Amino acid sequence: MLQTSRQDGVSRMTPSPSCAGCGHAAVCQASGYDRPELSGLRHIAERVGPLRTGEYLYRPMSPFRALYAVQTGMAKTVAVDVAGREQVLAFHLPGEMIGLDAMEREVHDNAVMALGKTQFCRFPYPAVRHVSTEQPEVPWHLVQSASRRISRLQLTSGNHMAEERFAAFLVDLRDRRAMLGLPSDYLPLPMSRADIGNHLRLTTETVSRLLGRLRQREWVRADRTGLHILNLPALREQGLSLLMH
Amino acid sequence: MLQTSRQDGVSRMTPSPSCAGCGHAAVCQASGYDRPELSGLRHIAERVGPLRTGEYLYRPMSPFRALYAVQTGMAKTVAVDVAGREQVLAFHLPGEMIGLDAMEREVHDNAVMALGKTQFCRFPYPAVRHVSTEQPEVPWHLVQSASRRISRLQLTSGNHMAEERFAAFLVDLRDRRAMLGLPSDYLPLPMSRADIGNHLRLTTETVSRLLGRLRQREWVRADRTGLHILNLPALREQGLSLLMH
DNA sequence: CGCGGAATTGACTAATGTCAACGCAGGTGG
DNA sequence: CCACCTGCGTTGACATTAGTCAATTCCGCG
Structure with missing residues (x-):
């Protein structure tokens, strides 16, 4: 609060x-x-x-x-x-x-x-x-920064299945890190599951279940502090709502 | 297409x-x-x-x-x-x-x-x-236009019940028209129900049912081309996710 | 006057949320 | 150093919202 x-x-x-x-x-x-x-x-x-x-x-x-x-x-x-x-x-x-x-x-x-x-x-x-x-x-x-922000917001405003939104979220995060030259096979997730869920319009429970499924398919290896991407192409395929640049 | x-x-x-x-x-x-x-x-x-x-x-x-x-x-x-x-x-x-x-x-x-x-x-x-x-x-x-656009996108990115989103949509439209000096007790809706629904992440059927409910409560009078607002305070109350300026 | 797309309405389904129990991990204090 | 406590994450059972499918009506337009 x-x-x-x-x-x-x-x-x-x-x-x-x-x-x-x-x-x-x-x-x-x-x-x-x-x-x-x-x-x-x-x-x-x-x-x-x-x-x-x-x-x-x-x-x-x-x-x-x-x-x-x-x-x-x-x-x-x-x-x-x-x-x-x-x-x-x-x-x-x-x-x-x-x-x-x-x-x-x-x-x-x-x-x-x-x-x-x-x-x-x-x-x-x-x-x-x-x-x-x-x-x-x-x-x-600044106009350009704002323009990028608009594009980014537009990405999350679509209606998609929970799994697509989640995959797209992870891939977007990965790509942004890669763009910055940061290590991109590992994603630190310093936010809570509640934050992720809220951002994606999901509950923590749903986020947890989605993560479980991704783990089971061996697309990611995740603990509470971050996540290793094991199968980026599969994730990207799943989150195809990412049509950015 | x-x-x-x-x-x-x-x-x-x-x-x-x-x-x-x-x-x-x-x-x-x-x-x-x-x-x-x-x-x-x-x-x-x-x-x-x-x-x-x-x-x-x-x-x-x-x-x-x-x-x-x-x-x-x-x-x-x-x-x-x-x-x-x-x-x-x-x-x-x-x-x-x-x-x-x-x-x-x-x-x-x-x-x-x-x-x-x-x-x-x-x-x-x-x-x-x-x-x-x-x-x-x-x-x-342009920065200011972009800034406003960002604020507007942020409005629609929240997770809310269908009815709230719909009411907020109508009130937002009304307020923007009022701001421009256009008649604001009547809203022309030149877009299809499908467009409205898509924008609000709802189906046409749901939009139709929501409109039906608003009609029944006598908050609006609507046909396919537009809508008269009969009870603005009630609508505004319903769509309280509108915290703009 | 009838055709056709859009809107409405109803019955049923599926996705996600809600509630509740449990477990793990990190932090604190004995 | 260990044990407990607390908060977050995970998992399961069930509820609810909104979506899907289908039938029907409305209305503009030829």
């Missing part, structure tokens, strides 16, 4: 180390942040965290002051409706821009929570606007 | 009348296109259509060359997966930007189809980039 008084991430913020010596240059490169036309973005980046499981980067109704990107670890975006039901909208891997849905708005609608030890880059919005006057590619980079 | 050889919209295009005397200034104003910092966008706008029901504005795999906005009428965006199953991702009202998910990409993933007699504004992408050099607010306007 969002009311718990866990520490919010923004208070634990390094003033402005910029990207010099960040040590995660590979991810930035894979995500396209290293282009010279975006150097301004790198210079205004602040580092947030590390946050630990359950800590919030921001919460619903908190003022929109910055965009974020995951640097290391994983995070989830969660919407909460008036009845208090939560909906996990996305899991974020390193390099993915967070908070785009609040742009040009006063406050965030959603919460973002760390899953496992997670660090973020923070891009203060006024500074983003400022560097854009010098570097006109900056807003186009 | 996308293979039918209906005429594609882009061939029926007025060279470049710009927005002078367009007659839909009210919609543009409501959607924020009339700001002086965006005058360049208005000047590059071409008019497409009118297209009639079932005609495509563009199809999957067609090259991305322009953004569009509905001018009058309604349109739907449809994704098709490798198995040929279609997913209606959105219904577009006048003023809504279309094609953002293909930005900075080579081709469109989705199809956009007119629902009833529909006109579009076309913003050729190279011209958009060009005016942006003069008017730096242009890309920010």
